[in-house]
Amino acid sequence: xxxxFNISLSPHSHSQETTKKLxxxxxxxxxxxxxxxxxxxxxxxxxxxxxxxxxxxxxEYLIQRFLLKKPVSVTDGSALVTGLLLAFNVPSNLPVHxxxxxxxxxxxxxxxxxxxxxxxxxxxxxxxRVFMLISFPVQMTSWPVPAGFNTGYTDAVTGxxxxxxxxxxxxxxxxxxxxxxxxxxxxxxxxxxxxxxLGEIAAIALLIGFVYLLMRKIITWHIPVxxxxxxxxxxxxxxxxxxxxxADPMFHILAGGVLLGAVFMATDYVTxxxxxxxxxxxxxxxxxxxxxxxxxxxxxxxxxxxILIMNAFVPLMNRYIKPGRFGExxxxx
Amino acid sequence: MKTFQKGGIHPPENKLTAAKQTEVLPLPVSVAxxxxxxxxxxxxxxxxKGDSVKTGQVIAGSKGFVSVNIHSSVSGKVNxxxxxxxxxxxxxxxxxxxxxxxxxxxSVDRSDDIITDIKLSSEEIISRCQESGIVGLGGATFPxxxxxxxxxxxxxxxxxINGVECEPYLTADHxxxxxxxxxxxxxxxxxxKALKIKRAQVGIENNKTDAIVHLKKLAASFEGIEICxxxxxxxxxxxxxLIKALTGREVPSGRLPIDVNVVVHNxxxxxxxxEAVQKNKPLIERVVTITGKTLANPGNxxxxxxxxxxxxxxxxxxxxxxxxxxxxxxxxxxxALINTDIPVVKGMSGIILFPSSESDRMPSQPCIRCAKCVxxxxxxxxxxxxxxxxxxxxxxxxxxxxxxxxxxxGSCSYTCPAGRPLLDYIRLGKSTVIKMARERVxx
Ligand code: SF4
Ligand code: SF4
Numbered sequence: 001x002x003x004x005f006n007i008s009l010s011p012h013s014h015s016q017e018t019t020k021k022l023x024x025x026x027x028x029x030x031x032x033x034x035x036x037x038x039x040x041x042x043x044x045x046x047x048x049x050x051x052x053x054x055x056x057x058x059x060e061y062l063i064q065r066f067l068l069k070k071p072v073s074v075t076d077g078s079a080l081v082t083g084l085l086l087a088f089n090v091p092s093n094l095p096v097h098x099x100x101x102x103x104x105x106x107x108x109x110x111x112x113x114x115x116x117x118x119x120x121x122x123x124x125x126x127x128x129r130v131f132m133l134i135s136f137p138v139q140m141t142s143w144p145v146p147a148g149f150n151t152g153y154t155d156a157v158t159g160x161x162x163x164x165x166x167x168x169x170x171x172x173x174x175x176x177x178x179x180x181x182x183x184x185x186x187x188x189x190x191x192x193x194x195x196x197x198l199g200e201i202a203a204i205a206l207l208i209g210f211v212y213l214l215m216r217k218i219i220t221w222h223i224p225v226x227x228x229x230x231x232x233x234x235x236x237x238x239x240x241x242x243x244x245x246x247a248d249p250m251f252h253i254l255a256g257g258v259l260l261g262a263v264f265m266a267t268d269y270v271t272x273x274x275x276x277x278x279x280x281x282x283x284x285x286x287x288x289x290x291x292x293x294x295x296x297x298x299x300x301x302x303x304x305x306x307i308l309i310m311n312a313f314v315p316l317m318n319r320y321i322k323p324g325r326f327g328e329x330x331x332x333x
Numbered sequence: 334m335k336t337f338q339k340g341g342i343h344p345p346e347n348k349l350t351a352a353k354q355t356e357v358l359p360l361p362v363s364v365a366x367x368x369x370x371x372x373x374x375x376x377x378x379x380x381x382k383g384d385s386v387k388t389g390q391v392i393a394g395s396k397g398f399v400s401v402n403i404h405s406s407v408s409g410k411v412n413x414x415x416x417x418x419x420x421x422x423x424x425x426x427x428x429x430x431x432x433x434x435x436x437x438x439x440s441v442d443r444s445d446d447i448i449t450d451i452k453l454s455s456e457e458i459i460s461r462c463q464e465s466g467i468v469g470l471g472g473a474t475f476p477x478x479x480x481x482x483x484x485x486x487x488x489x490x491x492x493x494i495n496g497v498e499c500e501p502y503l504t505a506d507h508x509x510x511x512x513x514x515x516x517x518x519x520x521x522x523x524x525x526k527a528l529k530i531k532r533a534q535v536g537i538e539n540n541k542t543d544a545i546v547h548l549k550k551l552a553a554s555f556e557g558i559e560i561c562x563x564x565x566x567x568x569x570x571x572x573x574x575l576i577k578a579l580t581g582r583e584v585p586s587g588r589l590p591i592d593v594n595v596v597v598h599n600x601x602x603x604x605x606x607x608e609a610v611q612k613n614k615p616l617i618e619r620v621v622t623i624t625g626k627t628l629a630n631p632g633n634x635x636x637x638x639x640x641x642x643x644x645x646x647x648x649x650x651x652x653x654x655x656x657x658x659x660x661x662x663x664x665x666x667x668x669a670l671i672n673t674d675i676p677v678v679k680g681m682s683g684i685i686l687f688p689s690s691e692s693d694r695m696p697s698q699p700c701i702r703c704a705k706c707v708x709x710x711x712x713x714x715x716x717x718x719x720x721x722x723x724x725x726x727x728x729x730x731x732x733x734x735x736x737x738x739x740x741x742x743g744s745c746s747y748t749c750p751a752g753r754p755l756l757d758y759i760r761l762g763k764s765t766v767i768k769m770a771r772e773r774v775x776x
Pocket of ligand 1: 709710711712713714715716738739740741742743744745746756759
């Protein structure tokens with residue numbers, strides 16, 4: 001009896017999956033979209049992303065170290081993901097000081113005041129984005145047109161996004177058939193050749209990221225698929241009811257932030273529901289709210305607001321929507 | 334291929350000893366045989382210090398219905414009746430015997446002949462199981478005769494034989510099915526006779542294709558026994574999950590398999606029943622897998638009950654220097670042993686040695702609400718929530734959230750990327766809730 005053995009309780013094995021590995025998995029899944037963004041927006045994409053990531057990491061470190069005097073967990077990768085997503089949700093010509101303010105709101109207010117990772121009710125990157133949208137509406141809605149490295153950073157040539165063109169046009173009574181000719185074709189949109197937030201433009205890149213996330217089992221299909229399907233079905237109904245006034249479902253899914261939102265923002269672990277049933281309801285809610293805001297609301301885009309609104313219902317859903325228990329009812333097969 | 338639907342995980346299989354023929358472990362110099370190797374009342378010691386005993390002789394008698402006899406696994410002299418630390422880490426009474434030769438009681442048929450003709454009646458089989466000390470050998474060690482005695486008002490229409498062995502590393506049942514297939518099938522026929530039913534299904538996971546093929550061939554000459562391959566998924570060896578996988582029936586929360594007209598026995602138990610009924614041989618030895626990545630010579634051994642674990646380790650190449658943990662059972666549900674003097678008991682299916690690098694848990698971090706624990710729980714519970722409730726002492730709420738359903742399979746803790754000790758807290762909550770419920774009944 002010379003050796004002392006470890007006598008911890010079962011289980012004695014672990015999957016070796018860690019928070020850090022999951023977060024870096026998300027980072028990898030975001031890379032295709034980041035590369036397409038750099039391809040289309042050049043220096044702007046690089047500068048905005050770097051500033052956002054660095055300031056999120058620095059704010060997390062400073063707050064944990066000096067304000068909260070808690071162990072610093074900045075290496076867990078969650079602030080890195082927030083930084084990337086924050087950059088993905090803004091135009092590539094956004095001035096540095098606004099990005100820094102947005103990062104401070106994301107990390108300092110949306111995440112740390114609630115107790116840090118795991119405790120924040122609202123998606124930090126989206127809180128940062130909405131804060132910037134309200135505080136700096138002009139800068140947050142000027143969208144550089146894709147021109148690769150031929151364009152500058154804050155002096156990039158800007159134009160309206162497809163969603164804005166359609167929304168404004170319809171408001172002014174222009175026929176939809178005319179408006180369609182002013183926006184990129186579906187295949188251009190699919191490849192990301194359109195104005196918009198830094199990371200939302202290329203459907204193909206986001207879908208590659210989605211497949212990676214599914215394969216690595218970082219997320220499940222429930223939230224993204226229910227959001228996209230709901231938007232698809234809802235806009236199909238509107239389109240069939242009045243094709244002259246309502247854009248087709250393809251347009252709604254490809255133009256704007258639906259894919260970025262559905263795959264990367266709404267699936268944020270901390271702020272989404274804890275079981276498949278609730279996740280599907282959450283996804284349907286986001287889908288419906290997105291279309292309502294886009295078609296009847298004041299903004300051309302509604303994904304961010306839809307996700308934040310549904311974030312608010314997550315605690316309630318976790319409380320009342322329970323996973324199907326084994327042996328709940330007597331089933332005889 | 335069939336499996337259960339809800340939750341489950343796929344830990345690395347690590348079945349290092351799957352191809353290792355079972356060897357007979359040499360007799361130890363002395364054995365320590367605990368009187369409580371089963372769920373239920375410990376048996377009462379009926380021998381005294383200095384008594385000579387034979388192999389197979391009863392040394393402790395069953396006390397009440399939920400209890401079984403304990404037999405001497407060796408011949409020799411009772412050295413003392415004292416306490417010993419067992420697998421649970423607690424001290425309990427054991428009979429210490431110094432081995433002298435190997436003289437068996439006369440009633441045991443020690444020949445190798447396989448007897449297929451079942452002479453005993455249903456009632457005789459059931460009492461023979463209790464007399465022979467037969468308990469569930471999958472690890473739960475519930476007395477088998479209790480499961481065979483179907484309570485009045487309940488009906489059984491199917492016997493399920495658990496040959497799943499879903500825990501990583503373990504191969505004892507696998508080897509037994511390959512080497513003693515025919516005996517197991519006779520054992521199954523005996524169990525069917527005891528239950529007075531005509532149908533049995535043997536569930537075997539598809540990582541044991543050789544055993545599936547072998548038993549399928551043999552089963553052709555037995556009536557009513559079906560061999561069913563299952564898709565590999567942990568914890569398919571859990572009764573409720575196995576029943577679900579094979580029949581689609583769901584045992585309701587807080588109820589037993591018999592409530593869905595099923596009785597489940599382990600493949601190893603079927604073999605023990607064969608030996609008890611056809612050969613009159615009590616349960617005095619079992620197959621134990623001794624394994625581990627750092628072990629020189631992992632293998633499967635037929636071991637007498639009461640043999641110290643150290644002998645088994647010695648036979649397998651000796652204790653590697655950097656051993657950090659010794660596990661009795663599987664890595665998912667097994668118990669860590671505090672020393673190697675602990676005796677082999679009826680419920681011990683394997684001994685696994687972990688190097689120190691794999692022995693420590695990762696540090697616990699904040700819950701990131703990834704819902705992975707929820708998605709792997711085979712019972713549809715919310716482990717993150719149950720842990721939180723147990724931590725905060727909100728036991729009434731934990732009871733509402735069905736904490737007592739938890740079967741402690743460990744899938745949640747295994748999966749949690751934040752390394753949270755979910756099951757530790759769930760156990761705490763569960764035992765508190767069970768205590769509360771008992772007090773309610775008393776009042
Ligand atoms: S240990 Fe309990 S709570 Fe955890 S997965 Fe298994 S049954 Fe579910
Ligand atoms: S698996 Fe761990 S981190 Fe994920 S929700 Fe469960 S307890 Fe939290």
